[in-house]
Amino acid sequence: MQRRSLLIHALGIWATLGITRGAWAAGYRVSTAQMQEALGQRFPRRYPVQGLLTLDVNTPRLQMLPDENRLRAEMPVEAAGPALNRSHQGSFDVDFGLRYEASDRTLRAHQLRLSRLKFPSLQPGVVALLNTYAPALADETLKEVVLHRLEPKDLAPLDAMGMQPGTITVTPSGLVVAMVLKPL
Template identity: 30%
Template sequence: MTFLFRSSLLLSICIALAACATLGGVRTLTLSEAELNERLQRQLPIERRMLELLEIRLSEPRLQLLPQSNRIALTLAVASRERLSGRAYQGRITIDFALRYDELRQAIRLEQVRVTDFLIDDLPPRQQAQTTRLGSLITEQLLKDLAVYRFKAKDLQAAEGMGYAPGAVTVTARGVEVTLVPRSSAQ
């Protein structure tokens, strides 16, 4: 065979393999930072009553993608009011977390939730330290395994009909990417 013929044959094989890989390979679904912020805005403010003693309101989300650690940071304004005394407090909390796909519940969930900063305005240092410890513990427990995105059944059925299923969830500079893998690889 001549060099030109072999080169053409090799190029044709490479193109065919690339086409096959594209047809049956991994695909991704990306939720941009703007889409994530929009979804957050629709879910906030969140208001909760804790043990009939404290009312808490979370609002003003600021989301930051942390692709280097495959995590997301979220800062929220915190407003709280003691029900017995009526005293009100303002502050900010910052958490970061990873994401995972939960096949059973067909949702993307928070995992490895960490409070990285919790500050209540105008609290004395000793009281701030106690509040930070307690607030961190409560927040991490409340948010652990929280569903932040649920797939619609029709979307999952459409993906499954094409032989795909959600796999890994990765934080990138572009947003959150959900890898759609061929169904045989996802199981």
């Protein structure tokens, strides 16, 4: 009787792993809304520029770029300070790839590509000065920013099968994280 109970229990575990493996076979999905929510927890941010002005970066708006397997973040920015006679609204776009960080189970932005800052109400010379700081601003605001954290319960079935998250694919509605074998 104990053998039968043990066998039934083992089959139940195997079935559960099989169901989970089937769900992961299609990939772990992260929606655009989930990533947008994670970004919202890290913004707004303020960056002073050498005592001349302050740049306030508000929550980025994400856009999926499946053809490039990248994401774009439109970053709304407000510039104000002693060098400006009033506050000015602008923006810049950052395209980036994603990578999985196993140490904390996160999906992070990396390989940033920045477009120029756009401030329609500022003089071209001031915009050129701001564009000097734009790469550092983009680097500070988005490089390695966490867009999603996988929970231990999400990864437990993978660990049991000797698997781990692998390739991250950008789709029109979010991300799909593939399952790959762990290296030996």
